[in-house]
Amino acid sequence: MESPRRPWRVVLLAIALASACSSQEAPRSVVLITVDTLRADHLSGMGYERKTTPALDVFARRGTRFDWAFSTCSYTVPSHASMMVGRYSSFHSAGLLNGQQRLLATETTLAEILRDAGWRTAAIVSNAVLGSGSGFEQGFERFDDELPDRELVRRMPERRAHAAVDRAIAQIRSFGDQPYFLWLHLQDPHGPYTPPASTPGFASSEEVPGGDRRLPVGRDFSGYGAIPAYQVVGSERRYSDYRDRYDREIRTVDLELARLFGSLEGAIGQGRMLVIFTADHGEAMGEDGFFFSHGHSVGLDQVHVPLFFVGGGVAAGRRVPVPVSNMSVFATVLEFLGQSLPERIQAPGLFASLVSGEAPPAGPVYTESHTQRGIAAAGHYLRRDRRPATDTDFWRVSPISDGTIVPLGRELSRLRPRGGHARRPLGEATSLVTGLERRLDAFARSAEEALGFHRARARPRELDPALREELRALGYAH
């Protein structure tokens, strides 16, 4: 648990915050790394049995890690939009679906605030749904959404980590001593899982139990009881074939990020650089009957994401068991850079607690998807469907299931420090469940209202016609 408040901690905090606001010292910069589709429990430093992330593990130990960080949504666009504006997915203009509503110009994004305050800003994104016209380009003087590669099966444009990290290193060099905010998005663990041949595999002692079972091929993208159509690689049907390749994609990201961390060493050593690492959502590996897919629920496989902060005076070697939302990135960056926080943000900044070692604010953390909502509080996580199973119209139009109705009901899990969790029968903790439900009810009421507000003002993403046709064919845009 957290150590008690001590005067020296308060003094350290005061010094750090004063220097954050001082114009005398060297300019401060931030690198935000978001990895697509990276579930927290597949990082070796988060307890995974395979050595997937040796470089990330070493790097993370130089800063502060969160055992229970949650993404706001299990889809790419809503989750990233929350980090960029500091609000839950129902409360921003991109909504709960993936790329069907753009992030409107009326939003104030992190990049806009920093650009207007004098920071150089650049983004390097590797997934077509985050590209120009999605609204994510707001505030970035350089928005690099070049996608030279193609996914294996559905031929969706993307960029592999090697090329994206090359661009990031070149961009950092070109900024030189100017203060900057760089957002690097890596796509590799997103399916289809096609790691480069050069990425090593795992030892036989790291085999996944039960990996030999064979799965049918699904007709749609849902992954419900089957390999999603877009994930199918050749004649591979064994569970372990897919899980092995997913883990090797993570290993690929780790190898590439090691190069980036090397190039940031000097700035981190001088205390003027804050590096933030997180993910937009996880990936199902059989949970709830779903395989190799995301977006269908807010299960822990979908929304428990890595989050760590390194540099900038952040306490080293610390792990925090208190649940936080990764959209706290928004306020934390502004605090580190001495900027005031806009009104209407829904997650507190973490910078003071990152420096002092004190526990961060322990408010409830919410999660959302098109089909479910969840709450993390009081050492537990409760999730439930957005609509009752009897509302068949709602379930039939669910974009992830292509007509399959998959209500998942309610589920309560105890969250252990350091990432483990255990399911608890709802009847075993009735007063706890009642309390969590009451808070979730209140959140859901205002979220539904906000969703309606934004839906009425929604604008579709602006796309060039070729990409629009491609995304439409893939079921991404209508």
Ligand SMILES: [Zn+2]
């Ligand atoms: Zn994603």
